[in-house]
Amino acid sequence: MLWRVDPRDPEPLYAQIAGVVRRALGEGTLHPGDRLPSGKDLAKSLDVNLHTVLRAYQELRDEGLIELRRGRGAVVIASGSGVSRLGAMVDELISQAERLGISREELVRMINEEEADA
Amino acid sequence: MLWRVDPRDPEPLYAQIAGVVRRALGEGTLHPGDRLPSGKDLAKSLDVNLHTVLRAYQELRDEGLIELRRGRGAVVIASGSGVSRLGAMVDELISQAERLGISREELVRMINEEEADA
DNA sequence: ACCTATTTGTCCGTATGTATG
């Protein structure tokens, strides 16, 4: 897997780990359906704690890049610029709007009123 | 503060904590500018670990409900900030969609077809 | 300018729970 992280880098380790996975997705060395190493294995190979890896994985899951399930591991569900990521963003947007008491009609209006290059 | 969580509830403790804060915001017992108890204090009063409280706070921060800064604590964000954050999310979404060659009409359809609960 | 206390951020380790295969 030859991934590396640097403990002296001011960027947090979990962010570095998420970064190398994102890069692998972008470069095409990871494809939809591929399984990422188990947290335990990757932690050992990077010489970091299991939690640090799992935190990185959860970040990637929140971004809609991987699916994370107990007993199964982490599976790539989209490329870095995929449509399912857009779906995740739509979900987040809707949740946020609901928290603010903003209806979908208003949300749609916001989108349509946004300038093309904005 | 009289907040309570239940360790036997299947809902994770950090989610319960985030929930009671959200409810306090919704009920108007917390207002923009108000400072939440420090993680240490709330952890003690709820009889949970400090990290559990901080995880709840970070979730609320990710939702745009509070601002979280070292040394200062957790402060309820002004409602206007929440809306402007929503605007930023809309911009991101539009950019991402354009990158994928997805039209705004299609974006709007995605939003309207999303399940109501999210 | 300095020092100290406070508070969140990260990381480690351990234990236990839960879903999957």
Place this chain on the structure above:
DNA sequence: CCATACATACGGACAAATAGG
């Protein structure tokens, strides 16, 4: 039933930012 793998929670340690004296 058993092994694997993520999820949650606890605890401890140290770092970094902030606030106040």
